[in-house]
């Protein structure tokens with residue numbers, strides 16, 4: 001009886017979760033070359049969605065479209081059920097080389113973002129900035145300039161700045177690609193914490209299958225481009241919160257990682273074969 005009730009509540013809850021982003025039949029060209037083809041994707045509020053796929057498959061391009069920096073050639077993108085061609089939604093971004101302003105301290109970088117949305121005294125802004133820096137375990141470095149910080153610290157500050165923008169939608173394009181493995185793991189946990197505590201929706205791009213599986217609710221696998229298409233949307237079958245050490249030592253994790261990599265490699269091999277066919281049928285062989 002109790003189980004039935006629990007299940008009911010769970011099902012109900014699942015249905016109650018709103019759509020955050022909806023991409024309908026998206027295609028996109030650069031200079032007449034098709035870069036993205038027929039992208040259909042629904043992202044729920046509070047989900048972490050990871051884009052994976054070989055370089056050139058259009059992951060960053062799709063992010064640009066979802067942020068509203070470029071417009072699709074065909075199709076429509078809705079955020080909070082509103083077409084972004086009409087209302088550009090608030091969102092924050094963190095990129096691999098996301099530069100903080102080098103002439104501003106960590107705290108000042110964040111104050112600059114805060115000033116866009118809140119009217120507060122300088123002292124209050126400083127306190128608020130400090131609280132964001134404390135959240136990313138950088139409270140001690142509030143007066144440091146980016147040049148005085150390590151790559152990991154800079155990326156923490158960039159995340160604090162993204163959070164201070166105050167949007168519940170965050171886009172991250174290979175944000176940890178240049179960091180050492182230990183820092184990378186710490187920042188993955190930070191992202192999971194932000195997502196858990198604040199119910200932020202996060203769209204995250206990575207090449208790293210382990211990173212993808214550890215943080216994602218679902219992985220969107222792209223085919224090699226151009227044009228990039230969605231090869232598969234893979235639900236990650238491990239419940240959250242996840243314990244990295246425990247999870248990574250299970251056979252299920254290893255099998256799932258191989259499964260994810262197989263889907264990516266299958267796309268790459270198919271593309272290579274396609275190219276070989278063109279070559280063997282073409283004039284120039």
Ligand code: ADP
Nearest residue numbers: 030035054055056057058059060061062225226
């Ligand atoms: P990914 O992020 O998956 O590596 P991108 O979205 O960066 O892929 O690129 C997808 C394709 O679009 C690539 O073939 C790339 O060369 C092309 N491309 C990206 N940006 C531009 C641009 N500004 N002008 C022309 N082509 C571009």
Ligand code: MG
Nearest residue numbers: 059060061173
């Ligand atoms: Mg990219």
